[in-house]
Amino acid sequence: MINRRNIRVKVMQTLYAFTTSVETDRPIDPQKTLTQYFNQTRTLLTSLVYFLTEIARYAEKDAYRKSHKYIPTEKDLNVNTKLAGCPLLWEILELEEYKAALKNEKPEQFGDETLIKKIYTQLTATPQYQQYISIQENKIQEDRKIFEFIFNDLMLGNEIFINHMEESFSNWNDDGDMLAQTIAAIIRKPQSAAFRQIITPDKEQFARDLLRTVIEKEEYLLSLITPKLKNWDPERIALLDMIIMKMGVAEFLYFDTIPPKVTINEYIDLAKEYSTAQSGFFVNGILDNIHKELAQQGKLKKTDFRKA
Numbered sequence: 001m002i003n004r005r006n007i008r009v010k011v012m013q014t015l016y017a018f019t020t021s022v023e024t025d026r027p028i029d030p031q032k033t034l035t036q037y038f039n040q041t042r043t044l045l046t047s048l049v050y051f052l053t054e055i056a057r058y059a060e061k062d063a064y065r066k067s068h069k070y071i072p073t074e075k076d077l078n079v080n081t082k083l084a085g086c087p088l089l090w091e092i093l094e095l096e097e098y099k100a101a102l103k104n105e106k107p108e109q110f111g112d113e114t115l116i117k118k119i120y121t122q123l124t125a126t127p128q129y130q131q132y133i134s135i136q137e138n139k140i141q142e143d144r145k146i147f148e149f150i151f152n153d154l155m156l157g158n159e160i161f162i163n164h165m166e167e168s169f170s171n172w173n174d175d176g177d178m179l180a181q182t183i184a185a186i187i188r189k190p191q192s193a194a195f196r197q198i199i200t201p202d203k204e205q206f207a208r209d210l211l212r213t214v215i216e217k218e219e220y221l222l223s224l225i226t227p228k229l230k231n232w233d234p235e236r237i238a239l240l241d242m243i244i245m246k247m248g249v250a251e252f253l254y255f256d257t258i259p260p261k262v263t264i265n266e267y268i269d270l271a272k273e274y275s276t277a278q279s280g281f282f283v284n285g286i287l288d289n290i291h292k293e294l295a296q297q298g299k300l301k302k303t304d305f306r307k308a
Contacts, residue, residue: 088143
């Protein structure tokens with residue numbers, strides 16, 4: 001679920017937190033901090049699914065509230081609850097992993113009943129919803145379409161919802177796009193949901209090995225980077241740029257199944273997105289020079305990643 005790019009982001013953030021904590025009274029444990037970042041992704045995923053299912057379930061609350069008015073109208077007594085009872089919703093709600101995630105992550109603490117009601121109210125006024133409830137029988141493809149509409153248009157396309165997520169989750173900007181793809185997969189096939197194992201064992205091992213390698217081999221990595229800085233003062237280079245370069249060189253030397261071109265492109269993108277305006281160009285130049293030098297010296301021991 002957590003992809004390689006997202007892993008690099010979390011390792012980068014962990015290294016930044018670790019580096020800035022080393023000279024304090026309470027330096028962090030980098031491996032524990034990395035675990036916390038993974039756990040944040042799980043909490044965010046659970047909360048997104050919680051929002052989606054609560055919007056769908058709100059039809060029941062709406063029907064109950066309207067039927068218990070002092071003088072309910074005929075319309076109040078006939079609120080359509082098809083969405084709240086649809087098989088797709090209940091397939092998600094009955095997933096054992098999701099039930100466990102609800103218990104452990106407690107997404108209701110990040111919920112907003114007013115926002116859920118507002119999105120549900122917006123939903124009921126759309127032609128997509130009217131088309132959905134006009135179909136008498138339950139059709140899984142129609143359930144998927146309305147859930148995709150709720151998630152993509154009324155949640156992700158809603159500035160108020162996005163602001164709420166940004167305020168509630170520090171990792172929203174890092175994980176949001178990736179988890180949107182995960183939610184799409186859950187809507188298509190609920191049984192594919194993996195709340196417990198948010199990251200596969202091989203990718204977690206990659207993350208932990210990358211983190212450990214950069215810390216343990218820091219002196220050697222710097223010995224390769226510093227000569228390439230020429231007129232740059234290493235102490236004046238953005239800390240994040242230095243961390244990104246150390247990660248890139250570590251992948252060149254110690255991760256033999258990752259093609260150097262992939263490494264360079266990934267870290268250029270991270271530098272552009274997370275560091276300064278010139279960082280992408282700067283990181284590209286340094287990593288490319290180091291890669292060429294290591295290749296000439298025969299220090300790159302790469303295997304065919306397609307066979308790895």
